[in-house]
Amino acid sequence: MFVTLDLQSLFKETLTRVWHVPILKVLGSGPARYADIRDGLVKLRESSPGDGTISTELRILRSKGLVEQLSQPNTTKKLWALTDLGKTVLRLIDEVDSLTNPENFQVKERRIEMPISDSQERAAAIDPTVPHPARRYDYLLGGKDNFAADRESAHEIEAVMPTVRLAARENRGFLQRAVKYLAGEGVSQFLDIGSGIPTSPNTHEIAQAIDPAAQVVYVDNDPLVLTHARALLTSTPEGKTAYINADLRDPEGILNDDQLRSTIDLSKPIGIILVAVLHFIRDDEDPKGIITRIIGSLAPGSWVVISHVTFDHMPSAxxxxxxxxxxxxxxxxxxxxxxxxxxxxxxxxDPGIQSIAHWWADEAPQPRPTVEDVAIYGAIGRVKAS
Ligand SMILES: C[S@@+](CC[C@H](N)C(=O)[O-])C[C@H]1O[C@@H](n2cnc3c(N)ncnc32)[C@H](O)[C@@H]1O
Known part of the structure; x- marks a missing residue:
């Protein structure tokens, strides 16, 4: 526990100091003399801080145990080098960098307006040392946008529920069947809260395949989802897609968001997707109050799609x-x-609140899993005409 917390704060502190990351990156190529570090910084950043700054930064990095000085034979001049801890922090920085760098993604068409921030700033919002639901789910679905902490957490779940990957795929299948159904019923506006790291086909792709003019607003509170949403959520020319970095525990913030208001019209029916997200809202955070507030803002005839993990069928062991x-x-x-x-x-x-194993089973992949295998309920409700 101590090691994890220590690494976590070291990682964050390192990202907040402008010259820490470049110095670690230069030393990532191997031990270097002071003058080589300065040259390396010029190459990396096309500028170098003054000598005083480099010395101060090296001293701070050494006091944190991230770099050390090595003696060389036949000279009093020492080399600067990464310690094992420094190598670990640099590995985390590189990993976060590669997962959040938009240049690594293929962008078809971008209609999402979002401020572009510096990669160090983006990375600072992401903590790779503690598991996050979006990244763990991505791993369970076979994605690559996850860190060791997310994979370990997934393995812990898998140890007690060996079918958890199947359950994740089944949950995705339920979402896709529900969106297809709603779009077929003429729903052209969707609000997908807890959207997750984009996994094709996403809500807008399913809806726009049926109605190219469909408008979809995605919401998630995970900073890694934000970086991916920016690069990946695309729209047909007729439709519109928006992404809001917001929290379901603040329904007012979501409902009054400018991007939401300029993308979908809440005075007309919409489909709201709360799939595999409500189980991350604790009882003391008032999930019922949150849902009631959201449902209360929907026009009559709107649809509410929910999936939720249940232990109703789980053996007590x-x-x-x-x-x-x-x-x-x-x-x-x-x-x-x-x-x-x-x-x-x-x-x-119909069929009410039912295991997703049985939700429109005819349209789902066969053979169907058991209720115990998936441990997720699904339901679709409709706001009554007033
Ligand atoms: C298991 S994933 C589900 C993704 C997608 N809805 C699906 O079913 O395929 C849960 C998602 O909910 C998001 N999430 C968890 N708590 C949230 C909150 N309070 N507000 C917004 N998003 C949240 C996580 O970041 C994650 O992306």
Whole structure:
């Protein structure tokens, strides 16, 4: 625990000092003399800080245990080098850099307006040392946008629930079937909250395949999703796509967001997608109040799609094993009755609140998994005409 916290603060502090990262990068090529470091910085940044600054930065990096001085034979001049800890921090920086660098993505067409920030600033918002739901889910789906901490957390879950990858794919399948259905019913505006790291086909791709003019607003609170959304969420020329970096626990912030208001019209019916996100809202954060507030702002005839992890079918032996990956207490599975309470007042579509294993099973991949294999409920409700 101590090591993790230490690494976490070191990583963050390193990113906040302008010359720390370039110096670590220069030393990443191997031990170097003072003059070589200065030359390396000029090559990397096309400018170099004054000698006083380089000395100060090296002293600070040494006091943090990230660099050290090595003696050389036949000279009193010493070489600067990364320590093992310095190499670990540099590896994390490189990893975050490559996951967040838009140049690494193919952009078809971009209609998302978002300020471009410096890569160091983007990386500072991302903490690779603690698992995050979006990145862990990406790993479970076979994606590459995740770090060691996310993979370890996924393995901890897999140890007690070996079908968790299947469950993640099934959840994605439920989302896709639901969006296809809604678009077929004439829904042309979608608000997808807790959208995750883009995984094709995304909500807008499914909706726009049916109605090219469909408008989709994505919301997520994970900074890595933000960097990917910017590069990947694209739209047909007729439609519109927007991404909001916001938190479901602040429904007012989402509903009053300028980008949302200029993309979808809340006075007309929309489809709201809350798929695999509500279980990250703790009871003391008032999930029912959040949903009630959102549903209350929707026009009659709007649709609400929910999927939610449940332990209703989980053997009690497995439950204690899941405490480890949920050590931060962020995750809360819920029962069918609890979900029914969330959806009070909506007209529930057949088959009601049901395991996603059974939701429109005919259209889903065969053979169908069991209820225990997926451990996720799905439901679609409709806001009544007033
Ligand atoms: C398991 S993923 C689901 C992604 C997608 N909805 C799907 O089902 O394929 C959960 C997503 O919810 C996001 N999330 C968790 N808590 C959130 C919150 N309070 N506000 C917004 N997004 C949140 C995570 O960052 C993550 O991307």
């Amino acid at each position: 497995a439950l204690s094993g899941l405490e480890k990956p949920n050590r931060d207490g962020r995750f809360r599975a819920r029962s069918r009755d609890e979900l029914a309470d969330f959806m009070t007042g909506l007209d529930l579509m």
